[in-house]
Amino acid sequence: MRIADVKQAVVPISSAIANAYIDFSKMTASVVAVTIEDGAGRRATGYGFNSNGRYAQPGLLAERFIPRLTGTTEAEITRTDGGLDPVGAWAAMMKNEKPGGHGDRSVAVGVLDMALWDAAAKLEGVPLWKLLADRYRGGPADETAWVYAAGGYYHPGKGVDALVEEMKRYLDMGYSTVKMKIGGAPGTPLKEALAEDMARIEAVVKLLGGEGSRLCVDVNGRFGLHAALTYAAALQPMNLRWYEEPLDPLDFATHATLAEHYLPPIATGENLFSMLDARNLIRHGGLRPDRDILQFDPALSYGLVEYLRTLEMMAAHGWSPRRCVPHGGHQFALNIAVGLGLGGNESYPEVFAPFGGFADDTPVTDSRIRMPTIPGIGFEAKSALWAVLKDLA
Template identity: 30%
Template sequence: MTDWTGGAARIARITLHPVLHVMGEAGAYGMARGLVAARGATIVEVETNTGISGFGEAWGPPGFTAAYLDFVLADWRGARLVDHGALFHRLLARNYHFGVQNGLMALLSGIDMAVHDALGKEHGLPVHALIGGRARDSVPVYGSGGYFTADPALGLQAQLPRFRDFPACKIKIGRGVADDVARVRLARETLGPEMRIAVDANGNYGLDQVLASMRAIAPFGIEWYEEPLSPADEEGYRALMARREIPVATGEALYTAFAFDHLLAPRVIDMAQPDLALCGGLSQGRLIGQLCTLRHARLSPHVWGTGLGLAAAVHLVAAQPPYPAVTESEVDPPWVEYDVADNPLRDELLREPLRPVGGMIAVPDAPGLGVEPDRAALERFRPR
């Protein structure tokens, strides 16, 4: 008889695997706030006393989370997998002076993801079955890119063809209204009238600048305007909601469901975009999804890291109920972000990475996240 309490499954060891992909200064790309010459993350491995390993992703440059590991080990080592929620909130409550916008939350996000992976493997269940059940067999993905680049030859014009296999795409803006218009016009003229185009300013504007940008680009048909304001500008989001000409999305830099509630409770955003490697993992992601249901907002996880973060986002969206619609008549299912830049941390880190086909990713049915890191690749991408 299966022990559904998971009493025998306890955390024996937590190991961090930092990974890094270096593009170099000439190949740097990014957003209005600046470019990056490398991409990194930390893979969190949770080993149980039953011989199972679960894996998760912690956001940020390698080393960002490592300093917090010794701090949490005393709580997590020996704990039952099924008690992960209680442990998470105990750490937050006991260490409230730390706040949540830090590497500790990134580490806890990776641990939470890894625990869900281990729990699924322990009981032979996919992660979506642990967080509400499967509401859809596949999830739609949009192509994310259109970056600012250090090399003009690698700029927007060169990136646009990568969107051809997707029904929707997102490009970077945020360097002034005239530049916003030029970039959106180029995308629309190149990709045609059927392509659904979203934009992302990465919080590089104030309210007046956002309103001017929205007025200028709205005629091109924009699906959503991502991070129009700084994450800290909650009053700005309230003022923007009443005057917006394009749906507003944000969330990649928000930590825990508490921060999302500040924007969802007054309904000042249209779409929540949690990054599961940063916001608190699948547990907080599920809670954010429930807030979206309560507030009739859309959910679309932010994904820019490794293949593990992508897999977790797929499971979260698979479990998100289509309320108020039913799945069969869901007009616009929640999207998952799929970065179109070269990303070996997604495409080469896993034994069998998830790949979109026709703009969709099939929801894994294997136990846990349904993907597994290649240990040789973990070593290959380890910073030297």
């Protein structure tokens, strides 16, 4: 088993959309292709990229992590059964790295980790979800995954009517649960911003037949405690599916205070990039394992190798993997959700193309999706994404 070649590129995912914290006009993503030869005549190329919300990492990849990966020995990346071992490759990539500092470094490693898992499944001729179920669950995988449509971004000139039309398109695609952004009126007094957002929320809930449990709202970490509590008081009677990232993701004590006052589900975690940060959230964030949602994104947080450690930590603290619904809306996390029995996965039907969304021939029915059976993660079955990836190798 050896790393035959690694290539990387930077691609734009720019858009005029914005959430409550950033706009995406200059957003980029790293894309990699890792080619593996197994010494027995088999060769496979795995592909990886980083999720939206974090920028491309060409420098870190070129200077540290790709050279370490290409310098691995056969023993470091070969399992006892002869298969490719992404765990060993991960350890080699992280040699000479100090603890802490889990920002951009975790993104760069996550990109390569995704490609390694894609290649590992291809070498064994199975979908990644099946590889994971066989290795870590004793064989059974979920038949379908729950998915929700994430959108509702702020856009110049976009009013309530346009927001409702967008959400209606998602319902027509087969999604029954949707998500929208709130808290995105910078400089507006809190009372006026809340009134504006409540009008938007109420319009979408009306479209959903009055069922607030079919709507998630996302603040992207913009609020302080006062704003978070003010919104919480208005949102609580609506019984929303969840109130997402209302506070800075690292302010665990303030999350705990919010959880004391807001009874319905809170969702957070997409901007925590290591098992240790996730453990601090579990220990100190006041979250409730019977209702709250953890959104750690494997593509941003050192990849699946670290995500497996996070799941072990959660189990030790009494949390079910069903409370995990990863951020990112990509096929990698969807395979993980099905193979490891998570609670579902985000989906981006209309934004962050071509990385958002799933395989072309996998329709969504009542917010559930059935996985394709092609080997690997399945990028080749998503034509718009495959057009970006195929020439890289």
